[in-house]
Amino acid sequence: MISRIERTLNHAVLAFVSIVVLFPVVWFLFTALSPSRSGQLDFRHLAWGNFAVAWTAGGFGSAMIASAVITIGAVAGQTVLAVLSGFAFGVLGVVGQKVLFPLILFGLMISAEVFVIPLYYEFQAIGLTNSWLGLIVIQIGMGVPFGAFWMRATFRAVPPAMIEAAEIDGARSWRILWQVLLPISRPAVLTLVLLSFMWTWNDFFLSLVFIADPSIQPATLALGVFQGQHTLDVNLLAAGALIVALPVLVLYALFQRHFIRGVLSGALKE
Amino acid sequence: MASSELVQRPEVAAAAPVATRRLGRAEGARADRRPRPTLSPRVRRRRWLGLAYAAPALVAYGFVVLAPILQSVDYSLYSWNGVTTATWVGLGNYVSFFTDPALLESLWHVCVLIVFFALLPIALGLISAAMLGRARQRGAGVYRWVLFLPQVLTSVVVAVIWKRIYGPDGPLNSTLRAIGLGDLAKNWLGDFTWALPALGVIGTWTALGFCMVLFVAGVAAIPVELYEQARIDGAGPVREFFAITLPGLRGQVAVALTLTVTGALRAFDLVWITTQGGPGTSTTTPALLLYRKAFLNPDVGMAAAIGIVIAAVCLLVALFINRLSDEKDA
Numbered sequence: 001m002i003s004r005i006e007r008t009l010n011h012a013v014l015a016f017v018s019i020v021v022l023f024p025v026v027w028f029l030f031t032a033l034s035p036s037r038s039g040q041l042d043f044r045h046l047a048w049g050n051f052a053v054a055w056t057a058g059g060f061g062s063a064m065i066a067s068a069v070i071t072i073g074a075v076a077g078q079t080v081l082a083v084l085s086g087f088a089f090g091v092l093g094v095v096g097q098k099v100l101f102p103l104i105l106f107g108l109m110i111s112a113e114v115f116v117i118p119l120y121y122e123f124q125a126i127g128l129t130n131s132w133l134g135l136i137v138i139q140i141g142m143g144v145p146f147g148a149f150w151m152r153a154t155f156r157a158v159p160p161a162m163i164e165a166a167e168i169d170g171a172r173s174w175r176i177l178w179q180v181l182l183p184i185s186r187p188a189v190l191t192l193v194l195l196s197f198m199w200t201w202n203d204f205f206l207s208l209v210f211i212a213d214p215s216i217q218p219a220t221l222a223l224g225v226f227q228g229q230h231t232l233d234v235n236l237l238a239a240g241a242l243i244v245a246l247p248v249l250v251l252y253a254l255f256q257r258h259f260i261r262g263v264l265s266g267a268l269k270e
Numbered sequence: 271m272a273s274s275e276l277v278q279r280p281e282v283a284a285a286a287p288v289a290t291r292r293l294g295r296a297e298g299a300r301a302d303r304r305p306r307p308t309l310s311p312r313v314r315r316r317r318w319l320g321l322a323y324a325a326p327a328l329v330a331y332g333f334v335v336l337a338p339i340l341q342s343v344d345y346s347l348y349s350w351n352g353v354t355t356a357t358w359v360g361l362g363n364y365v366s367f368f369t370d371p372a373l374l375e376s377l378w379h380v381c382v383l384i385v386f387f388a389l390l391p392i393a394l395g396l397i398s399a400a401m402l403g404r405a406r407q408r409g410a411g412v413y414r415w416v417l418f419l420p421q422v423l424t425s426v427v428v429a430v431i432w433k434r435i436y437g438p439d440g441p442l443n444s445t446l447r448a449i450g451l452g453d454l455a456k457n458w459l460g461d462f463t464w465a466l467p468a469l470g471v472i473g474t475w476t477a478l479g480f481c482m483v484l485f486v487a488g489v490a491a492i493p494v495e496l497y498e499q500a501r502i503d504g505a506g507p508v509r510e511f512f513a514i515t516l517p518g519l520r521g522q523v524a525v526a527l528t529l530t531v532t533g534a535l536r537a538f539d540l541v542w543i544t545t546q547g548g549p550g551t552s553t554t555t556p557a558l559l560l561y562r563k564a565f566l567n568p569d570v571g572m573a574a575a576i577g578i579v580i581a582a583v584c585l586l587v588a589l590f591i592n593r594l595s596d597e598k599d600a
Contacts, residue, residue: 011409013401018416021479025419027441028431038439077330085327092320093313100328107335109588111536113557114581117564117574118341119334141334144327173319202424204539209565220426224543227430234434241430245423252422256415259422264484 032238039234047235054239057230062215063222064243067201070132070218074139074200078147079193081140086151087177091163101152107145116209123210130213138210139200147192150262154188155181191262194255198248219244339581345574352568363575373576376554379466380534383555386470387477387537388530392523394474395481399489399519400511417479425539432472433459433544459545462552469553472540473533481526485519492518524595531591532584556580 031039035047055061088094089101119138120129128134158181166180182189204220211217214225223244230237252259309317346363350356367373420428434440436458443455458468496514505513516523538557541547547554556576564573 010402013398014409014413017398017478017482018413021419021475022416024431024435024475025423028434031434039434081327081330085324088320088323092323093317094320094324095314095317096321097317100324103336104327104331107331109532109585110335110339110581111532111584113536113538113560114342114577115335115338117560117570117577118338118345120564122338122341137330138334141330144331144335148324148327173316173323198422202422204424204426204543205561208542209561220424223426223430227426227433227543234437237430238434241427245427248422248424252419253415256411256418260414260418260483263418263421263480264487 028238029242031235032242034235034238037233037235039238050235050239051243054226054236055243057233057236058222058226058240059214060219060222060226060240060243063217063219066132066216067218067220067247070135070139071197071200073132073136074143075193075196077136077140078143078196079189081144082147082151082192083177083182083189085144085148086153086155087173087181089148090152090155091176091181092173101148104145104148107142108149110145112142112205116206120209129210130216132216134210135206135218138206139196139203143196143199147196150188150192151185154185158184187258190255191258194251194258195262197251198259201248342574342577345571346578348571350568350570352570356571359571363572364579366572366575367579372551372554373556373559375551376556376559379553379555380537382466383470383473383534383537384531386467387473387534388527390470390474391477391481391530392526394478395485395526396516396519396523398482399485400507400515402486402489414483417483419479420476421480426543428472428476429540429543432468432475436468460549462549465545465549465553469537469541469544472544473530473537477526477530477533481530484522484526488519488522489515520595524591528588528591531587535580535584535587 027041030041030043032050033046033048034040034042034050035045036042085104089097089104094100123129123134128137162180162184163176166176171179202220203218204224207218207221208224211221214222217225223240226240227237230240347358347360348356349359349362367377435442437443438457442458446452446455456464458464461468492514496518497510500510500514536557537555538561541553541555541558542561545553547558557580560573560576560580563569563576
């Protein structure tokens with residue numbers, strides 16, 4: 001039993017931290033709706049038109065399309081590779097897995113700065129810089145460690161009896177994966193899709209390195225440019241930033257549990 | 271023949287008869303470590319099939335990540351401006367880490383950032399997790415949603431938000447002026463002394479909610495009996511925290527520490543968008559120098575060396591922290 005005082009204290013602590021976290025975001029939201037260029041808050045005149053103005057001024061239309069293409073391509077590729085390799089490492093076994101799997105896990109602790117330079121020159125040589133395809137390929141390759149790790153754990157948690165039963169029925173590996181494992185692993189696949197969507201959409205560094213042509217730059221990069229040019233139009237800048245953040249925010253609002261569970265268990269695995 | 275050869279788990283000992291399965295874990299584990307020739311041809315064939323399934327992922331990973339890492343090591347031994355012929359300099363680029371003042375300064379900045387990115391949010395997260403107690407909270411979902419929010423915002427947006435907050439007539443300065451501390455108002459990100467701590471606070475803000483969500487989940491997993499026992503023994507809240515909560519959260523603290531410390535070591539997006547390393551060189555980070563040396567005023571070998579060092583240090587930090595938390599476990 002917990003006392004009422006304890007409960008009130010709990011709420012007080014949580015509410016305090018929540019306000020600290022939320023305050024900058026809410027402030028920013030109203031800045032985006034401010035009618036004045038200096039971003040003075042004005043709750044009586046909410047200028048919803050700022051979003052439309054920022055959309056055109058920052059060229060966010062084409063940038064959002066670029067982000068969408070890159071993200072969808074990367075998420076599709078990452079998911080397919082994750083399911084296939086998770087099935088291989090978790091269920092079938094792989095020749096040389098004692099070396100290969102640790103090698104893949106090693107990638108979980110690596111981030112782009114250590115391989116981006118040679119990759120840049122390599123891609124330049126084969127014409128994959130300044131291209132959406134290039135970014136998609138990089139994202140797919142970078143996504144392998146988490147995807148393989150995640151789907152392997154998922155498939156290993158499937159009761160072996162289910163796989164045995166399918167085998168007795170004479171199912172081949174492909175059918176076991178497609179008709180037995182995937183249907184019951186749908187929540188885990190959804191989590192993977194959401195996380196890789198977020199990671200790809202939110203990327204800034206790789207786009208900065210690999211995309212130089214403003215006409216094909218993704219949204220995060222466009223926002224980076226926009227904030228350099230429109231330092232005086234604070235309200236438009238805020239509106240632009242919210243446009244860029246919106247797709248992930250919507251997914252986060254709809255699938256909160258998946259995001260939090262995915263990030264936490266991904267972090268906890270080591 | 272057992273039907274479940276497809277299942278590769280050692281603990282199921284799939285291909286073995288039931289009797290073997292009862293031999294217990296030690297036996298199973300030893301059998302598992304024995305060299306492969308004991309595998310039946312069918313299992314071996316299955317593993318080649320597995321390799322085929324894993325091949326696309328392995329190829330993509332090798333092409334994008336592994337091969338370039340090896341090339342990076344190679345690059346780092348040369349001095350190269352990206353155009354003319356490269357000259358071999360051996361470990362010269364790595365020696366610069368001890369001699370180049372710009373690089374040394376950026377390493378010091380990382381140390382400062384670690385305080386803000388890692389130590390501060392973890393300490394605050396622990397304090398609030400301890401204060402929260404163990405009750406299932408009404409509205410916990412809403413709080414969690416809010417606390418986790420900075421994790422899903424892209425770094426560019428976070429940077430833009432905080433640039434506004436720190437701006438000359440941003441909310442921070444207006445608040446200071448409103449409460450009569452107008453003398454303290456300044457352009458925070460343009461100030462030689464304050465730009466780095468100001469950047470650090472952004473990291474604290476981002477990580478705080480994450481640490482809290484992680485720790486609160488961890489506290490919920492600590493057995494209630496431990497707390498009841500402590501209360502019976504007459505332990506106060508402070509002793510309870512150090513005797514039970516903190517040891518119980520060892521794993522979570524290790525994870526938070528690993529993620530936030532490596533985050534500080536890699537800091538780029540935030541810095542690039544808010545200060546670009548300025549004013550002067552007061553907020554440079556190794557990743558920022560890497561980007562400049564690789565793509566703006568090319569000293570490619572040096573940039574590759576910086577990349578290798580960042581990755582190696584991150585790896586060591588991760589291993590060290592995990593080792594530490596495992597040891598106490600034993």
